[in-house]
Structures are given as structure tokens and as C-alpha cells.
Amino acid sequence: SQKIEQNSEALNIQEGKTATLTCNYTNYSPAYLQWYRQDPGRGPVFLLLIRENEKEKRKERLKVTFDTTLKQSLFHITASQPADSATYLCALLRGGGKLIFGQGTELSVKP
């Protein structure tokens, strides 16, 4: 069955450093992959989408890479700030517009 794995352990980093989150998937060949941010008690917020024919995508301090050979996406936040603290979810598209989500990685940026 299709499986998405994110690092379940929380990631703690110092302000100003680059945070790198990992998303691995198996038994799947998605046309694209998405990253969302979720704050406690809130719904997810869309951040970035990367297509299978794109190796890298950037948006301000965010960068996403997509390696379809490794079946892996990396999500980077450069010059991280305490306001970046949240849970980050990766999601893959199933048929009919349905998304499968990873379990999320909790990021904590310390001042």
C-alpha cells in the first residue's frame, strides 16, 4: 500500500539556521508533492507544490526538492525564525484529487 513517512521526531534548531525536513514515500509515483504548515488547533496551510519534472522549487525562505528516483522530498527553511515553529506535512496526490498526508514533523525554532 502507499506509504508516506516523515521524521516523526521533533526537530529543534537555533534561530537563523536552516531547517531540513524529509518526506519519503513508497509504492507510489506521484505527479506532484505538496508541503503544508499546520499550527496547533488549526487546519493546514498550503506552502509549496513541486511537480515530478521539477527538481527544486523556491518561495522566499522556503525550498523544496523532489527526487523521484529516491522517492524523497526535502523541505528547507533558511534563516529560520521562531515564527516558523509549527508542524510541517507533506502530501501526495491520489486519484480524484485526494491527498495522502504524512504524519508531519514538528519544528521548533529557538531564539
Place this chain on the structure above:
Amino acid sequence: GAVVSQHPSWVICKSGTSVKIECRSLDFQATTMFWYRQFPKQSLMLMATSNEGSKATYEQGVEKDKFLINHASLTLSTLTVTSAHPEDSSFYICSARDPPYGGHGETSTDTQYFGPGTRLTVL
């Protein structure tokens, strides 16, 4: 950007009662909405797909008679948890699918815009 609202944001009810949750797309029309459930420290689990003007399709293991979904208009989908029990306590989140474009060289990215969620507590 696209905005999706949910109402109520939280609800507490007694076991055996029914609770209705509304999901609205405020600035776009959504022919497809999705309902998710999220338990603490876990990911979003898709419950069902709500299609405007037709019956919802449910994921495996989700009881359609317990979780009634109605998508009566292009901007509103409702989820009714019938005869709620404590194990139904969870965070319910809806999303609206980015409407597909056509004829202009663009394709839908299938981005979903999520509501803020509804915290249901069944006593």
C-alpha cells in the same frame, strides 16, 4: 487567496446526540470538498469526498450512516456526526479543492484549501 471557513470551531455534546459541522468556501466555488479527521499527534485521515449535487464517497472503514455528508451548493458542505460517542471526539477539518482551469494553458494543481477545523468533544 482562497478562504475556507468552518462552523462551529468547537463543540461539546452529550453521547447519543448529533452534531452538524459546516464547511464554506468564501471566495470561490468548490465542486469538491473533503472531510478529514485528525487525532492528537497524528496526521490527517481522509474520511470522505463531498461532491456538489451527488452522493459523497467514503474511505474504507468510515461509516456513511454515521457521518452524513451533504454538499447542497458550490460553497457549502456539511458533515453530521450522528449518535456521537466519546470515540468520535476528534478534530474535524474540511478542505475545498482548487477548481480546475481549462482552455487557458493552465491545469489544476489540486491544491486544497483547508478550513480552520472543528474540535468535537463528546461527553
